[in-house]
Amino acid sequence: MNLRRHISGVPGLLAVVLLAIGALLGARHAVGASPVYPPSTGATRLIFSHAQHSARGTSCVTCHARAATSLSTVDNLLPTEKACQACHAIERTQPNGVAAPGPITACVGCHRDWQPSTVVVPRYSAPAAIKFNHAQHAQTGCVRCHGDMTRTLPLPSMDSCLSCHATPATPAQPIATSARTACTRCHLSDATGGLQTELPDGALVPTSETFGDQHGPGFATDHARAARQPNRTCGSCHRESYCSDCHNGVSKPLEFHVGNYLSVHATEARRGSPDCSACHRAATFCVACHERSGVGTRGASAFGTGDGQRAFHPFGWAGGLGAANLHAGEARRNLAACASCHRDNDCIRCHSAEAGGMRASPHPRGWRNSAQCEALDRGNRRMCLRCHVSASEVGCNWSATP
């Protein structure tokens, strides 16, 4: 199948994609934040305006009387009808309202869809799956966490918590050592010290960019950036076993190695993207399979060099002086691919500077006196010893020319 004709369309499609991104970024959605509570954002059936009540000077505790003393999120701090009755002269026997001046008293004033035949069922909201002590925060002030109730979300987001409870202090530890900033200060923990992520409403999954680790679409296969960031919070929810479940090299992760991956893995391996070494080592994992499946170096196979049509490497791959030596380009491009079949003494055979070798220098241009040569010479001469063994060859000023 010839795919060449598709190439010309790539730049155009890229441009369309980028334009779409720009257009969508300009959309007028508000910045998302992860609401701590409630678990569902379903609209309430009550009509209530915080703005109107605030404008009349009603304080928060007038209606939410227990808020200042509550010790736990189990407490229901929503005002009951009795709290409303402090101002609204509600009389259940007169559902259409009492004939008196003052705030509205008719049932439909608050219960918009109420009908005389309707049975009003008290709404139950499950407690938030966090730990929060209102009494401890009484001096903080409601607005600090809840914001301007006349304009914003009715309940605080995690960002508002973090304005005081900053980033966990110690990175990559299963158990945070700073109690004030530990995730478990607010989130429920299990006996191991980690967060409870399976909650009645579903899994606790980062949905905001608070820590830069939003677990959105594609996160399972593209989480390297989040994992690289200092103070990463991965360890708050995930143990090492969570990582090793996928990065184990013994089973194929379906999300990552889609479908008949074995047939197409060479393309990605040669590009080095994704990085195979995240789970595999060339000289063991790759060599074993390549040798066993007949594409290695140690036995006769269908891809031996005897048949030019089937040879694994094309004609002119490697040879003496004057040969095309196509392998040089591929080796420069991806040495790890070479190592997936060859040991380094396969290279030394020709590249050694000693008698018997072809003295084909594998070094980059300007190697002598280069900083890289000097650094390697200082750090590990064992490797130099593979090809250079005489005293006259010591150091980076050595010349093969007598």
Added chain:
Amino acid sequence: MRLLPPRELVTVGPLMRTRRIALGVAALTALASAHDAAAYEFSARAYALGQAYQLRSFGSYGRVGLLSRQRFTQSLDLSIWDIPGWQQRRLRHGDSAGGVRISFVSSVRIDHDFGTYSAGAIRIDNRARDALDLIPELGTSVLGLDLLYGYFHVDGVAGDRVAFDAGRLVGNDGFEHYSVDGVRTTALLHRGLSVRATGGVRVREASPLGFAASEIDGTTGADCREYVEGATPGTGRWQAIAPDRLIVNQRLASDYEYCPQRSVMMPMVDVAAVSAGVPWLAAEVGYRRAWSSSVDLLGDVNRLRYPDLGYYPNENGQAPSTGVNQEVAYWHLHGKTRVGTVALRPYWDARYSLLHARVDRSIVGVRAVKAGHAVDVSSQYLYPTFDGDSIFSIFVVEPALDVRVAYTYDAGRAGVLPNASPRHFASLRLAGTFDSRRPLVRPRTVRLEAWGKRFLDPALPPSSSAAAQTQRSAGGMQAVIEQGVTSGLVVRAVGLYDAGYGGRRIAASSELIATPSRTSLFATRLAVVALETDNATNTVVRSPMSESWHARALWRPFDYVGVGAMLEWNHNSAAGNDVRGWLSLSLGYVPEQ
């Protein structure tokens, strides 16, 4: 660590010692964790995975053969928390939960393959030989017992400012993961700065209960065995190379002579300073060094028969007493800011290899998020570097520059659906293989990604014949769209196109994911890939069309009990069919609150 068949025990080598040490460590661990059973909490998970699948074999002309892999992998994760019960005692007395706590965390794995892939024979010159004899690297999968990690964790020291870990630790600097048998300390110095220091012996394949994937890069991690001919030609065996065997050829040019270097202990230190509590910046700067003794001076044995001449290398093939395997400085700078209503996360992650005197990794990027829209732009520079013992370290290599743009749209977060719940995931994770975290109600998600890769000048004339044969760039794009049909039913479609160095691919897949309840999942996927390989480097492995279908089901009948099954069929128009099947059983225990 490889558990070799009994016949391999004829040679007394590092693997024998490894086994003894491993047994000792296991016994000590068992003793250490066996007392005072009433005081602590523990969590345990046993995960059994059985796999049966086929691999294509191109060992002979004509029809492509199939090798069977029949694998059983058993892993056991065990964690014991608050071993002396100090924390519980404090809680019972009404004190703070803070204070010193000692815990133990571990994971052990057994992996065994008894299919023809590992246990079969290979016919050469009309003689059948064990595949393992001809390919010693298969020993990795024949029977392995690996301690992935196992360490004691002490936290809550010095007013919750210091924590210790001791044992087999895992680490990740953002560029590579490593394992080390040693100690790690993390301390919060003051608000804004904490330090982390790790010291010990880096885990190698030859380490007690070690495993190949913990090697620095694997290029020096090949099997340390040599083929010893038998009484008649063709009847020999691969045997471990004894580290005290004298060098015969007077230099280390032979892989066999050099091989014992791969079993030498590799001390390692890693220190890092990490920002703590800075709201707009998360920063980390670290340094790591790993080194090893030269094999000719291993222990009391000088493998060379010649006197030390005092300079290195010398005519006798002597090397300095030590060599550096890895020496890097790394840093991560992740910012946090906001422009209007757009949250921005700029970052720069980089690593400088002091052994190679150059930056070998550098990733610069920014993530911009606004409601349900996220754009990631990044550029990665990669200069391949290798273990200091690998001769690949001195080869000319081409660095690469990778530019990537990704856009993600999540309607659930964008607020376009007023009743969309922010918690719309079903959590049914039995193991990584079956990571089945799937949206219960996910209205729509889109991910578009485009990338380009350019291989840079390798300091050779670009007009050289070899350089002209390969393309210098590659690029592609991928689109993923998920659409919730009803509650618990999601359809996903993926399209992919890429071209350039490595080949051209057009691929598409469609997937249906059903989560009828929070304890069950069923998914099926069909994928088609059209592939055209790069002719300049490979004339054989062309796979014009490859199809794959799989179905998998997961069920969690009880808390912490899960079963999974998967069946996959693959077809390649050049090589035929193969099938793959998986069965898994996950058992876990986590204490009640």
